[in-house]
Amino acid sequence: MQNKEFLKKTQPVLYRILTRSFQEHKSSHAYMLVGNNTESITTFLAQSIICNNDVLACEECEDCRRIKEGIYPDLIVYDGNESSIKKDDVEYIQSEFKKSSFEGKERIYILKNIENSSPSAMNSLLKFLEEPQEGVFAILTTKNVNKVLPTIQSRCQVIHLLPESKTSIQLSLMNENVDEEDASVLAQLFHSKDACMEMKDxxxxxxxxxxxxxxxxxxxxxxxxxxxxxxxxxxxxxxxxxxxxxxxxxxxxxxxxxxxxxxxxxxxxxxxxxxxxxxxxxxxxxxxxxxxxxxxxxxxxxxxxxxxxxxxxxxxxxxxx
The missing domain is CATH 1.20.272 (Zinc Finger, Delta Prime; domain 3)
Incomplete structure (x- = not known):
């Protein structure tokens, strides 16, 4: 199942927001996704910013493929769960995006689990968001928005994802190529996709x-x-x-x-x-x-x-x- 179809079924509010903003060419320069399991949504949003084949990402073109595989040259990603996001990380993004775009298109930086950032990184990011560069887009994710500076929140389009339902967990698992029956059983037994993925094998x-x-x-x-x-x-x-x-x-x-x-x-x-x-x-x-x-x-x-x-x-x- 494509992420587009998955979003329609599991995050209809988010899907409507993105469709309307991209149709009207009013996409935000910074998004903050609040909730669990934002991985596929973040990828789809990044694809939609770059893709020229449809209102939202077609998920089939070369650009969409490279973003999904993490090899798009104008995309920088940091994950606060892997290592705390530092001031140097934010400054690196700033310095890289002052240079010319490799692809001649929009440039995107993704900061996952932004709540796991040092105070200096938060302040540096705030300054970056206060003076957005044309053609530069930020996608931030967090499981706990209360740990993110209110001033950063105010400079993003904050989108609260719907909680995971049994149906959305099952669809998420199937999107990860989990067998239909196992996805069905696991979704009934556990309360999150992550818990299901840990158990399935x-x-x-x-x-x-x-x-x-x-x-x-x-x-x-x-x-x-x-x-x-x-x-x-x-x-x-x-x-x-x-x-x-x-x-x-x-x-x-x-x-x-x-x-x-x-x-x-x-x-x-x-x-x-x-x-x-x-x-x-x-x-x-x-x-x-x-x-x-x-x-x-x-x-x-x-x-x-x-x-x-x-x-x-x-x-x-x-x-x-």
């Missing part, structure tokens, strides 16, 4: 996903396997790890919920497993089973014996709750 994620799907299948087709499989595959392998057990149980809630959804033509979280859920019998006690799993999740932090807690849940599941 970890063995425990794949394990708990498989265990949860197998649990649901065994529950209705081989209930005698439930107890031993849970103890051997989950409890023994992960040595009563509460976080792993909690992840498994949350996965199990999603899987049981899908079993309910498939019978009512509601889109599934486990998108690749529709046939599995469709083949299982309709369960009149499915909501009670989900409630049982949720109660078990709650009990994990009450210092209960984890192995006994799981055994109790499985026995109740097997007896029909």
């Amino acid at each position: 970890i063995e425990v994620y794949e394990d708990t996903k498989i265990y949860a799907l197998n649990f649901v299948e065994d529950l209705y087709q081989n209930p005698g396997n439930l107890l031993i499989n849970t103890q051997v595959t989950l409890i023994k392998k992960y040595k009563n790890d509460k976080n792993v057990t909690r992840l498994f149980l949350n996965m199990l809630v999603l899987a049981l919920r899908d079993l309910f959804h498939v019978k009512h033509s509601i889109p599934l979280t486990f998108t690749k497993h529709k046939e599995l859920f469709a083949a299982l019998p309709e369960d009149q006690k499915i909501l009670k089973r989900i409630e049982l799993v949720l109660d078990t999740i709650y009990s994990i932090d009450t210092n209960a014996n984890l192995s006994l807690l799981m055994d109790s849940m499985v026995y109740k599941m097997m007896k029909g709750v």
Whole structure:
């Protein structure tokens, strides 16, 4: 999915602001994006400033490609999360942009996580913003606008991004080439794209996903396997790890919920497993089973014996709750 389509769906306010300002040739000389996961938005904004093929970035031309790859010669980027932005960094940008443009087009500097700047860098940036050079554009990002000088804010077009929703997290993950089902599952389990990206390639994620799907299948087709499989595959392998057990149980809630959804033509979280859920019998006690799993999740932090807690849940599941 192109960033343009992603923005339309996840940041409609920002998309309308940018479209209107670029259509009317009233783009700001300095933007400040406030929120989490500004990476793709920052790239798209930089592309839109340079690209001549559309109102906003076409994302396909040579200039758009080079900006995305970070090799556009009239683009300078610093990230406060990698190293605190210093006064020397700002002065370097100023000195470089006094020279002629390599491309004969606009020049852009991007300061990510601007809140992680030294006081002298903030003051130097303020002076730079107070006397903007023609054809020079600034894109600043921050997760905490309260740590940015009000005088800097006042010289930027400040745009507050919408908080991440489950849908926007899923679309963000798919934009990073995460498999559709994994994007769907991860977006339900975690509250940010960053948390999802940290988890997606970890063995425990794949394990708990498989265990949860197998649990649901065994529950209705081989209930005698439930107890031993849970103890051997989950409890023994992960040595009563509460976080792993909690992840498994949350996965199990999603899987049981899908079993309910498939019978009512509601889109599934486990998108690749529709046939599995469709083949299982309709369960009149499915909501009670989900409630049982949720109660078990709650009990994990009450210092209960984890192995006994799981055994109790499985026995109740097997007896029909």
